[in-house]
Amino acid sequence: MQSAPTLTADSLAPPDGLRGVVADWSSDQRAFKNVPWGKAMMWIFLLSDNFIFTCFLLSYMTVRMSTTLTWPNPSEVFALEIGGEPIPLILIAIMTFILISSSGTMAMAVKFGYERNRRVSAILMLVTAAFGASFVGMQAFEWTKLIVEEGVRPWGNPMGAAQFGSTFFMITGFHGTHVSIGVIFLIAIARKVWRGDFDRARPGFFTSRKGNYEAVEIMGLYWHFVDLVWVFIFAVFYLW
Amino acid sequence: MAQAHEEGQQHPIGIYLKIWALLFVLSTASYLVDYFHLQGYLRWSLILLFMIMKAGLIVAVFMHMMWERLALMFAILVPPVLVLIFVALMTLEADYTVFTRFLYFGAGP
Numbered sequence: 001m002q003s004a005p006t007l008t009a010d011s012l013a014p015p016d017g018l019r020g021v022v023a024d025w026s027s028d029q030r031a032f033k034n035v036p037w038g039k040a041m042m043w044i045f046l047l048s049d050n051f052i053f054t055c056f057l058l059s060y061m062t063v064r065m066s067t068t069l070t071w072p073n074p075s076e077v078f079a080l081e082i083g084g085e086p087i088p089l090i091l092i093a094i095m096t097f098i099l100i101s102s103s104g105t106m107a108m109a110v111k112f113g114y115e116r117n118r119r120v121s122a123i124l125m126l127v128t129a130a131f132g133a134s135f136v137g138m139q140a141f142e143w144t145k146l147i148v149e150e151g152v153r154p155w156g157n158p159m160g161a162a163q164f165g166s167t168f169f170m171i172t173g174f175h176g177t178h179v180s181i182g183v184i185f186l187i188a189i190a191r192k193v194w195r196g197d198f199d200r201a202r203p204g205f206f207t208s209r210k211g212n213y214e215a216v217e218i219m220g221l222y223w224h225f226v227d228l229v230w231v232f233i234f235a236v237f238y239l240w
Numbered sequence: 241m242a243q244a245h246e247e248g249q250q251h252p253i254g255i256y257l258k259i260w261a262l263l264f265v266l267s268t269a270s271y272l273v274d275y276f277h278l279q280g281y282l283r284w285s286l287i288l289l290f291m292i293m294k295a296g297l298i299v300a301v302f303m304h305m306m307w308e309r310l311a312l313m314f315a316i317l318v319p320p321v322l323v324l325i326f327v328a329l330m331t332l333e334a335d336y337t338v339f340t341r342f343l344y345f346g347a348g349p
Contacts, residue, residue, distance in 0.1 A: 033309055051319075065335065108256055
């Protein structure tokens with residue numbers, strides 16, 4: 001007598017590699033195995049956000065390539081005088097290091113969150129938020145200097161192509177907004193972790209859903225994306 | 241390994257610290273490209289190289305993409321690569337625009 005084939009844990013383990021891609025995508029219910037829905041949604045949001053920044057950077061590329069006027073030299077425009085010597089791009093370099101450091105602390109906050117080390121996780125998230133806030137502060141300083149001292153406007157500037165101002169304010173403004181929103185959400189999630197909401201399955205204030213420590217990782221994804229966008233802005237706008 | 245309620249991504253802290261240090265090194269390197277006034281193709285290729293390396297490290301390790309299943313990797317990473325076609329199109333468009341500007345409005349000031 002033959003027994004009907006039963007599904008064992010072994011046969012349920014999803015295959016790896018390209019075969020796994022096909023199996024995951026053709027399976028019912030969920031294509032992203034082992035990934036909580038919130039995380040998959042954050043990834044998809046980040047993908048769409050990435051397209052927005054791509055459009056901004058591409059329009060910047062297009063206007064910079066097609067203008068017949070000289071493009072202001074970012075190395076000189078963003079130089080700061082320290083001790084009587086102009087140091088090129090120094091503020092931007094510091095902002096870059098700050099944002100990278102905030103990514104490092106965020107990555108560790110995710111790790112400690114999953115370890116249920118609430119205090120360390122929340123403190124690391126608050127440190128991340130502090131880094132982010134100081135980044136926005138420096139950006140405000142940079143904008144003020146550019147507008148007041150250098151006379152850069154979205155419609156023109158004394159140094160060359162008018163598109164410099166419009167693309168600069170558009171791109172860095174949109175990025176700065178992302179950082180600011182990230183700081184607000186970091187503080188909110190840090191508060192939840194600190195209070196132990198995810199251990200006691202306390203309903204959230206907005207959706208009344210019981211959260212868990214995946215929220216920290218999802219927050220981390222957003223924050224790393226903000227850092228990622230800055231990597232691209234730093235390279236193609238400030239250094240080019 | 242694939243349990244429904246497996247705790248999310250857990251990795252030793254050392255890897256984060258190492259990637260952090262590496263990102264610092266790469267950022268310093270890209271800053272030095274500007275500091276030493278490298279110009280032309282050397283400058284552009286170095287900037288792009290450091291940019292891609294930094295972006296790769298952030299996505300792969302900090303965002304845990306290297307530990308995810310291939311289905312998610314493909315879904316998220318392939319579309320941005322296709323954007324390169326858009327880049328090529330806009331490069332052509334910009335070249336053509338600047339060409340007509342020089343042709344009809346004379347050389348710039």
